[in-house]
């Protein structure tokens with residue numbers, strides 16, 4: 001199976017995230033990619049597809065902000081990573097935003113996703129990795145794996161959050177549409193709900209979004225991912241959310257997965273994008289399911305039975321020592 005990764009995805013290393021009222025060491029560390037690479041062996045570097053497929057999904061103002069944010073932060077006399085501290089909950093939408101702090105609030109959803117001097121490059125090349133994995137599948141390979149880091153599924157058209165800056169899965173899905181796939185399904189099996197992906201395709205009927213995740217009544221990202229969210233307008237019914245309780249083991253997980261796979265079969269897509277997070281793992285430090293290493297083969301095997309051309313995009317997974325093995329198990333199931 002083709003694996004895509006760019007070394008420029010490593011340098012992004014935010015120091016701290018806001019956690020339980022204080023700043024703690026950031027969970028989305030460069031060692032995640034190193035551990036996966038060590039388990040997989042060879043990965044090839046992505047082809048540069050430029051900005052167009054990124055701005056086909058993301059707001060141009062947001063992309064310009066993301067690219068310039070850390071320079072503006074430094075120009076404002078700050079040091080370290082750029083993070084917002086005020087969010088436009090009841091905002092004036094007509095006031096042009098000038099201060100970096102105002103922009104950070106406008107274009108972010110949490111304080112867990114700092115922008116470093118290396119964030120733009122890492123995010124850009126993670127997106128290019130997803131696009132290059134898509135190329136392989138469009139050229140006839142059954143499955144390709146994009147080792148995306150930073151992850152993407154929490155990033156919306158005009159916001160960052162949840163360790164995510166550019167939505168790699170959404171960018172690949174849109175690029176698949178633009179390359180001629182008429183219907184694309186995204187299956188999100190990260191522990192957390194893929195709110196950014198859901199938002200991006202919320203009112204569309206050409207991209208189906210299905211997600212299994214920790215119940216947002218008790219888990220991040222709280223404001224999305226509830227079972228009654230089904231899409232809107234022509235997109236009504238093209239979103240499927242399957243929230244699951246803490247402690248979910250493989251049997252109930254596979255039962256929920258079966259529901260998602262049935263819905264995807266009914267949608268009859270030409271292409272599948274899998275947002276894969278290994279943070280469903282029993283020993284993940286920030287998540288609460290009980291999936292074991294050997295279970296990933298079974299999960300992947302069930303997905304592979306769809307027999308669709310599939311692009312697998314890396315999302316979360318924070319038990320760093322076990323991450324590479326869990327990813328390798330998942331990919332072997334394909």
Ligand code: OKP
Pocket residue numbers: 018019020112151154162163190191192193220277279286315316317
């Ligand atoms: C990213 B991905 C703060 C918790 C914030 C953010 C989780 C982001 C997960 N106490 N957690 O979906 O793996």
Ligand code: ZN
Pocket residue numbers: 190191192277279315316317
């Ligand atoms: Zn996650």
